[in-house]
Amino acid sequence: VRLGAEIRTALDLGQFRVVYQPIVELPAGRVAAVEALVRWEHPVRGLVSPAAFIPVAERNGLIVELGEWILRTACHRLAAWRAGLGPGAPDRISVNVSARQLARPHFAATVAAALADSGLPASCLAVEVTETAVFEGGQAVVALHELRALGVRIALDDFGTGHSSLGLLQTVPVDILKVDKSFVDNVTEAGRHTVIADALFQVTAGLGLTAVAEGVETAAQAEALQRLGYRYLQGYHFGRPVADPDFAAARTPLR
Ligand code: G
Ligand code: G
Ligand code: MN
Numbered sequence: 001v002r003l004g005a006e007i008r009t010a011l012d013l014g015q016f017r018v019v020y021q022p023i024v025e026l027p028a029g030r031v032a033a034v035e036a037l038v039r040w041e042h043p044v045r046g047l048v049s050p051a052a053f054i055p056v057a058e059r060n061g062l063i064v065e066l067g068e069w070i071l072r073t074a075c076h077r078l079a080a081w082r083a084g085l086g087p088g089a090p091d092r093i094s095v096n097v098s099a100r101q102l103a104r105p106h107f108a109a110t111v112a113a114a115l116a117d118s119g120l121p122a123s124c125l126a127v128e129v130t131e132t133a134v135f136e137g138g139q140a141v142v143a144l145h146e147l148r149a150l151g152v153r154i155a156l157d158d159f160g161t162g163h164s165s166l167g168l169l170q171t172v173p174v175d176i177l178k179v180d181k182s183f184v185d186n187v188t189e190a191g192r193h194t195v196i197a198d199a200l201f202q203v204t205a206g207l208g209l210t211a212v213a214e215g216v217e218t219a220a221q222a223e224a225l226q227r228l229g230y231r232y233l234q235g236y237h238f239g240r241p242v243a244d245p246d247f248a249a250a251r252t253p254l255r
């Protein structure tokens with residue numbers, strides 16, 4: 001109840017921050033992309049997790065304004081890195097988008113405006129959506145086609161955990177599958193998770209899509225995923241989400 005009203009104030013007072021987590025490309029360990037993740041620096045409550053306030057913002061509708069601010073901040077940030085670091089900057093930034101944002105008419109126009117204002121090429125942006133957000137088709141899927149037409153990449157987030165259906169991959173425009181952490185957790189052992197992580201990679205590769213494994217916390221997991229064919233990995237093993245990642249830091253990806 002309280003939190004909902006406070007989100008409005010927080011937007012006005014500029015209490016939200018965006019942090020960036022590396023998505024690493026094997027075998028070299030280059031930071032190929034970053035995922036933008038929002039944080040709330042609350043003056044009293046301290047750092048409030050998006051898991052706590054994003055659902056509230058979705059219910060009270062403020063996710064639309066907050067989401068647009070995150071999108072604009074992220075686009076400007078990558079544009080600045082490209083200007084400052086040249087080829088040392090990541091190729092792409094990935095921004096989480098809620099179902100409610102995607103379902104609004106003109107979402108693609110909002111994205112186009114954020115790209116134009118920042119000067120970021122559309123090919124440098126990916127939007128991360130959940131299976132649940134696009135499961136029912138409708139305006140959300142229309143928006144994805146419009147984003148695709150702009151040149152923006154589409155990533156399906158938390159893949160394998162939502163209203164999953166591989167049939168979705170036939171009806172929804174998708175470029176990137178983010179394989180959920182739950183399949184990565186036990187990927188070092190023979191078992192169900194490993195079989196599924198293997199199968200998801202095969203489907204992704206067979207369809208010409210890019211697979212990103214999420215929540216990689218150990219070198220052993222990274223090694224196991226690489227053996228299955230995964231080239232793009234994300235997780236605490238490679239870097240936590242931070243305000244200012246060091247893209248040049250030497251990496252030993254599998255150690
Ligand atoms: O970053 P963290 O693990 O704390 O995020 C928790 C949840 O909040 C995840 O489901 C993540 O996708 C979501 N989240 C984080 N940042 C954003 C954002 O900018 N927009 C939306 N819609 N969700 C976000
Ligand atoms: O739903 P989504 O995949 O967007 O959520 C990403 C969330 O996962 C973020 O909150 C981020 O902080 C968190 N995260 C990223 N890497 C790891 C990891 O290696 N382990 C754990 N436990 N969480 C992670
Ligand atoms: Mn995500």
Ligand code: NA
Pocket residue numbers: 157158159178180214
């Ligand atoms: Na995810």
